[in-house]
Amino acid sequence: MRIAVVAANGRVAQKVIKEALNRGFDVTAFGRGAENKTVASNYVQKDIMDLTKADLAGYDAVVDGFGAWKDEEQPMHVKTSQYLCDLLSGTDTRLLVVGGAGSLYVNKEHTVQVYQGADFPKAFLPLAKAQGKELDELRKRNDVKWTFISPAGEFQADGERTGKYILAGEELTLNSRGESIISYADYAIAMVDEMEKGNHIQQRISVVRA
DSSP: OEEEEESTTSHHHHHHHHHHHHTTOEEEEEESSSSOOSSOSEEEEOOGGGOOTTTTTTOSEEEEOOOOOSGGGTTHHHHHHHHHHHHHTTSSOEEEEEOOSTTSBSSTTSOOBGGGSTTSOGGGHHHHHHHHHHHHHHTTOTTSEEEEEEOOSEEETTOOOOSOEEEEOSBOOOOTTSOOEEEHHHHHHHHHHHHHHOOOTTEEEEEEEO
8 A cells, every 4th residue: 555644753653653564564754854763764844734736636544643742733633634624625536544542432322522521631621622623524524534533541652562443433432441541552453454454434433541
């Protein structure tokens, strides 16, 4: 497969690139900074909002690894993913978005989301709301083959690569030990598996450590 990863210097994106390269994928990394922090040999310095249709033409999949932490930057989650949608509109290129866990539902009726809970950390509330809105806007795009992949509640940057995960859907899912946890490395496995299989077009899925 031939894939492009944008915001490639992000820590999740770096794991996805490594996993894809290990499977023999042809990977191009796009990053805003001059330094290539990824293991991809093909690196293009370019901000997401400066990408063109020509830049992303011919790829089987594009990975949106954008992430922001400052409150004033949160609207960029919607802005960047919608911009990528516009570039990929009407093509067969898939868009896989690194999502968040805050927008997962905690009831079968899908009326209450994780971030609405009384014990949800206030520090992460702006991010959770922003990525929830990002997903809402993606749901309106029938012209793009998008997939939004949410991690478990505890997303471990330096967690173990176990090679195993549970593929879930819209609801916060616990493993047999009652945990909602996944490492960046195992999340990357799930994302690359989804690239290969393509079973969840225009859907949100989630992953948790098995």
